[in-house]
Amino acid sequence: MSDRGEVVEEGATGRRGFLAVLGGLTVAWLAAVAWPVFRYLSPRPPPDPFGGEGKALVKGVAPGDVARPGQGSNGSYGGRGLVVFRGPDGQLRAFDSKCTHAGCNVQFQGDRIYCNCHGGTYDLEGRNIAGPPPRPLTPLRVTAEGDSLFVSPMSS
Ligand code: FES
Numbered sequence: 388m389s390d391r392g393e394v395v396e397e398g399a400t401g402r403r404g405f406l407a408v409l410g411g412l413t414v415a416w417l418a419a420v421a422w423p424v425f426r427y428l429s430p431r432p433p434p435d436p437f438g439g440e441g442k443a444l445v446k447g448v449a450p451g452d453v454a455r456p457g458q459g460s461n462g463s464y465g466g467r468g469l470v471v472f473r474g475p476d477g478q479l480r481a482f483d484s485k486c487t488h489a490g491c492n493v494q495f496q497g498d499r500i501y502c503n504c505h506g507g508t509y510d511l512e513g514r515n516i517a518g519p520p521p522r523p524l525t526p527l528r529v530t531a532e533g534d535s536l537f538v539s540p541m542s543s
Pocket residue numbers: 486487488489490491502503504505506507518519520
């Protein structure tokens with residue numbers, strides 16, 4: 388019994404303290420397990436295909452492959468696909484090859500850019516003209532430097 392006449396159970400305070408510590412440790416353990424799972428499952432921003440340098444080397448297509456109007460090919464840059472070709476006006480053009488419908492790789496076909504997955508069709512300006520693609524292809528600025536082609540974002 389306390390000074391004020393209350394009945395105090397000696398073990399109750401000790402048990403409450405132990406349960407509070409046990410609860411805190413449980414929460415800490417759950418957080419330690421859940422955080423790595425959350426980080427693993429949360430989406431990350433895609434890597435910059437230009438690697439912070441503002442331009443990327445085109446692999447799989449050389450300047451000689453697109454020397455004449457109507458010539459073009461698929462290649463890659465910074466881990467992504469692209470189509471590069473010389474248009475009927477003699478201008479060198481490049482687009483990221485990721486179709487704006489569901490992400491398949493489009494193919495240069497001389498007079499158009501075509502997606503085999505669902506029949507999406509783009510004109511040589513990259514505009515979606517037939518099929519399900521909702522938006523134009525992403526254009527890239529392409530330049531020839533010696534024996535190599537480089538692409539950079541149109542906005543730079
Ligand atoms: S992914 Fe290209 S048309 Fe569907």
